[in-house]
Amino acid sequence: MRVREYRVKPIESLGRGLQVLHVLQEVRSASLHDLHLATGIPKPTLTRILYTAHQHGLVWQRMVDGAFLPSHTQRRLEPDDDAWLVEIASPVLDDLSRRLQWPSVLAVPRLDYMETLETNSSRTYFDALPPRPRGFRVNMLGSASGRAYLAFCSRQEFDAVIARLRHKEGAAHGLASDDEALRRLVQSTRERGYGIRAPDFGGDYSRPRSEVDDGRESIAMPVRPQERVVATINLTWRRQVMSTTGMVQRHLGDLRAAVAAVEERARAAGLGG
Missing domain, CATH: 3.30.450.40 (GAF domain)
Incomplete structure (x- = not known):
């Protein structure tokens, strides 16, 4: 599907947020440092993105190792996925x-x-x-x-x-x-x-x-x-x-x-x- 051209500026902060979500979908779990290396986004900005995404039920953080993961509502579950x-x-x-x-x-x-x-x-x-x-x-x-x-x-x-x-x-x-x-x-x-x-x-x-x-x-x-x-x-x-x-x-x-x-x-x- 092709989106028509609009004379507007893209929302850069939204783009960074979507980039983070895309990385999490691909790797399934990642630390803050992992996400920094994968996206190049500064860690303070990443923290704000992840906190906002968590508030909207898009990501969550595991206690045992501090890793961030996409919510089960945002991805397809595999048969043996815990x-x-x-x-x-x-x-x-x-x-x-x-x-x-x-x-x-x-x-x-x-x-x-x-x-x-x-x-x-x-x-x-x-x-x-x-x-x-x-x-x-x-x-x-x-x-x-x-x-x-x-x-x-x-x-x-x-x-x-x-x-x-x-x-x-x-x-x-x-x-x-x-x-x-x-x-x-x-x-x-x-x-x-x-x-x-x-x-x-x-x-x-x-x-x-x-x-x-x-x-x-x-x-x-x-x-x-x-x-x-x-x-x-x-x-x-x-x-x-x-x-x-x-x-x-x-x-x-x-x-x-x-x-x-x-x-x-x-x-x-x-x-x-």
């Missing part, structure tokens, strides 16, 4: 951290492990998680997040994950070969409504708490906009500060409300089915 989930969950996690001051992590199931997508750790006051990159692998059988997923996912998903884990070597996957222990794990987690860490899990993927201990405990709940579990959200804290029972009494309701908010936002956007 960006929409992070975009929807980030403001909920941000609000949760402001109220509780303990960190949370949004994680998604992969073939036989959980992968972290977002965390509000940088916004917490009481305690922050050790720096970990986006995409950090979390043990499925030992972590609260993995156990929450296993307890509430479909039977087909559960069987597929356990079958993969049974072919892996190492004590970290030993539980996968104990059918009775797995049954008790699923039953107790469903009765509670949330997952807790295994007693010997200290945060490391493969080594037990006796070798590596991050000094934490966690609880986690599944995110299910429809019937399928698409993610988990946890709440983690220093073990020396509070017991699991104490955390559940104080803040399980807050975690449950955060999960419900993410589920509602996903349903409203027609996502997560």
Whole structure:
């Protein structure tokens, strides 16, 4: 389509804004420095452009690494694209951290492990998680997040994950070969409504708490906009500060409300089915 010629000057600021949006559409996520290198636009100007675009729902910023991304409403989603989930969950996690001051992590199931997508750790006051990159692998059988997923996912998903884990070597996957222990794990987690860490899990993927201990405990709940579990959200804290029972009494309701908010936002956007 050819636009007729008009005797007017183009809006340079709009042109710069559209240039930034075009770059984000192409690269999918970028830091402020990345955008500066790609466009040549000074960083103060870029900051104003990005803030304005955010105010209009065109871009958003991930907490875990500070990257800017185009809103899911502005692009075509790929079948395995998790960006929409992070975009929807980030403001909920941000609000949760402001109220509780303990960190949370949004994680998604992969073939036989959980992968972290977002965390509000940088916004917490009481305690922050050790720096970990986006995409950090979390043990499925030992972590609260993995156990929450296993307890509430479909039977087909559960069987597929356990079958993969049974072919892996190492004590970290030993539980996968104990059918009775797995049954008790699923039953107790469903009765509670949330997952807790295994007693010997200290945060490391493969080594037990006796070798590596991050000094934490966690609880986690599944995110299910429809019937399928698409993610988990946890709440983690220093073990020396509070017991699991104490955390559940104080803040399980807050975690449950955060999960419900993410589920509602996903349903409203027609996502997560």
